[in-house]
Amino acid sequence: MNILFTRFPLESAFGGAEVQTLSLIKGLTGRGHEVEFMGSCKTLLEKTQDTGLKTQELCIGNPPVTKFGAISFMWRKMRMKRQLEQYLQATNYKLQAIFMLSLSEKLLLTDHLVSQGVQVFWVEHDRVGKWLTKNPWLPRLRKLSERVTTIVVSDLSKEIYVKMGWKPERVVAIPNGIDVERFIRGTGQRPVRPHARDAHATHFKLGCIARLTKDKGVDVLIDAIKDIPNVELTIVGQGPEEKHIGSMSKQIKIIPTTDVTSFYQQIDCLILPSRDHDPFGLVIAEAMSAGVPTICTDACGISAHLESDESIIIPAGDASALKEAIIRIQDKETWSKLSKNGPRIAQEKFSLEKMISAYEALI
Numbered sequence: 413m414n415i416l417f418t419r420f421p422l423e424s425a426f427g428g429a430e431v432q433t434l435s436l437i438k439g440l441t442g443r444g445h446e447v448e449f450m451g452s453c454k455t456l457l458e459k460t461q462d463t464g465l466k467t468q469e470l471c472i473g474n475p476p477v478t479k480f481g482a483i484s485f486m487w488r489k490m491r492m493k494r495q496l497e498q499y500l501q502a503t504n505y506k507l508q509a510i511f512m513l514s515l516s517e518k519l520l521l522t523d524h525l526v527s528q529g530v531q532v533f534w535v536e537h538d539r540v541g542k543w544l545t546k547n548p549w550l551p552r553l554r555k556l557s558e559r560v561t562t563i564v565v566s567d568l569s570k571e572i573y574v575k576m577g578w579k580p581e582r583v584v585a586i587p588n589g590i591d592v593e594r595f596i597r598g599t600g601q602r603p604v605r606p607h608a609r610d611a612h613a614t615h616f617k618l619g620c621i622a623r624l625t626k627d628k629g630v631d632v633l634i635d636a637i638k639d640i641p642n643v644e645l646t647i648v649g650q651g652p653e654e655k656h657i658g659s660m661s662k663q664i665k666i667i668p669t670t671d672v673t674s675f676y677q678q679i680d681c682l683i684l685p686s687r688d689h690d691p692f693g694l695v696i697a698e699a700m701s702a703g704v705p706t707i708c709t710d711a712c713g714i715s716a717h718l719e720s721d722e723s724i725i726i727p728a729g730d731a732s733a734l735k736e737a738i739i740r741i742q743d744k745e746t747w748s749k750l751s752k753n754g755p756r757i758a759q760e761k762f763s764l765e766k767m768i769s770a771y772e773a774l775i
Contacts, residue, residue, distance in 0.1 A: 413775060414506050415440060419451040419513040420475055428694050429537035432565075432588050432767075433513060434459050439768035441465060450499070451514075470499055475516040477543045485519075485549065493520040509775045511535050511563075519549060522556045531775060532560040539627065539689050540572050550576070557582060561774065565692040566713025572689060584774065587717055588692045589767025592759045595673060595701035616643045616742050619679035619704075621672065621695045622686075624651030629687035629709065629729065634660045636685075636734035643738065648675060676702040681741050684708040687729040696723065697762040700754035705747050707737045714762075721749060722757045 417437055433449075433456060441447045448466040449456060460467045472492040476485035496517060500507065509531040512518050518534055525532050534557070544550065554577040562583045564570050570585045618637070622628040630647060637643050638661060645664045647657070658666050672695070676682070682699035684690070686709050693712035700706055700723070708715050711728035718725065724741060726733040741747055760766075 414446045414508045415448070415775065416507055416510045417447070417449045417451075417513065418510065418517050419449075419453040419456055420470075420472055420516050421514060422452050422454070422471070422474065428588065428692065429513065430455050430459070431694070432537060433535075434463075435589065435764055436511075436768060436771060437465055438463065439764065440772065443768070443772060445772075468499070470495065472496060472516060475514050476519070476547065476549055477515055482548050485516075489520060492516060493524075496521050497524060509533065513537070515547075515549070515553070518556065519552060522560060526559045533774065534560050534562045536562060536564045536569060536573070537691060539691055540569070540576075541689075545576065554578065563771075563774070567716040568689070568711075568713040569691050586767060586770045587714070587762055588694050588697070589764035590694065590697050590701065590758070590762055592701045592755070592763050595676065595698055595758075596703075596755050616681070616738075617679045618643055618645040618738065619648070619675060619682045619699075620645065620685065621648045621675070621682070622684065624649050624653040624657055624666075626653060627686065627688035627690070629685035629711075630657055631660065632687060632729055632731050632734060633683055633685040634664060635731040636738060637661070637663055640735065640738060642742075646675075646679065648672075672698060673702070676704050679704060680747070681738070682706045683734075683738075684712055685728075685734060686711045689713075697758050700762075701758040703751045703754050705741055705750035705754070707734070707741060709734075717761055718757070722753050723750065 417433060437447050437449055437460060448468060449460045450468040450470055452471040457467055457469055472495045473488055474481050476482040507530050510525060511533045513535050522532055557578050562573060562578060564573060564583060564585050565588050567585045570583045573583050574580050620630060620633060622630055624630060637645055647664060647666045648670050650668045654666065676699055682695060682704050684693050684696055688711055690712045693708055693714040696706045696708050696714050706723045707726065708723060709726055709728040715725045724737045726737050
């Protein structure tokens with residue numbers, strides 16, 4: 413099948429959306445589909461080119477996700493639409509399915525391609541915020557959504573889109589996928605955790621991988637540990653809140669980036685304390701694969717796919733509940749159960765192959 417992926421922001425870090433898109437393109441190509449990426453997203457263009465996948469760079473301008481961008485889209489949209497349609501005509505691309513990742517092409521190409529008999533899928537990896545809920549183009553987007561299948565990464569995200577007016581039967585939740593074996597292999601001969609050897613161990617090592625922004629709730633995590641003397645916290649991340657977060661406690665260390673496979677082997681627990689809608693929470697699945705017990709909030713999409721014996725789920729923004737969870741997870745029996753269950757659950761629910769199969773089934 414001939415499949416096209418599109419994404420048009422000019423700049424984008426290689427985050428969860430880009431990781432998943434690249435994995436999907438590689439996975440579907442590996443299963444015999446003719447897959448191409450088209451867009452202006454530099455990170456995806458570079459990654460797809462580096463791996464020898466088909467790419468086509470096309471710059472049509474910024475999507476309408478800022479106040480100015482949404483207003484200027486009114487007079488930019490006809491030119492942008494012509495560029496997109498001309499590209500498809502010039503390449504004589506016999507398109508059978510398209511996965512749209514950014515707002516521009518969803519608004520501009522959906523009607524045209526549906527009328528041509530192309531299967532149209534909208535992929536929603538991003539956190540829902542005012543960029544969408546207050547966007548003047550939302551009514552148009554909502555109407556168009558009735559003609560396509562919208563793919564979100566969690567049941568939590570599906571619920572949010574349904575509340576915005578999407579028809580439930582037109583929204584499909586497919587959890588993000590990871591290379592589970594990579595993290596299982598990375599454990600090697602996993603050492604016994606310090607607290608498992610000695611109930612009076614000095615330090616219980618907490619880890620957090622997150623952007624240092626308010627929505628990620630890292631400040632809530634720091635509040636939660638301030639009265640727990642036996643823990644130390646390492647945060648992997650960067651962002652506008654970095655200076656503030658770094659000044660909150662002497663119990664923490666912030667590093668901008670690291671090899672995550674090695675990082676998981678250095679911690680006793682991974683925490684994702686998101687206070688606002690976090691579409692999935694890929695690091696929780698990764699840590700589980702590596703046998704690291706996890707704590708996340710109910711604002712994380714992955715939480716809806718987990719049971720109490722698989723991860724500890726707490727209310728978002730609740731420092732007291734997070735403190736109790738950190739104390740609870742230090743219990744030897746609780747820690748051992750979560751550590752043991754993690755790799756199996758990650759393989760069953762969040763493997764890359766499972767995700768690719770779900771997408772392939774749709775087309």
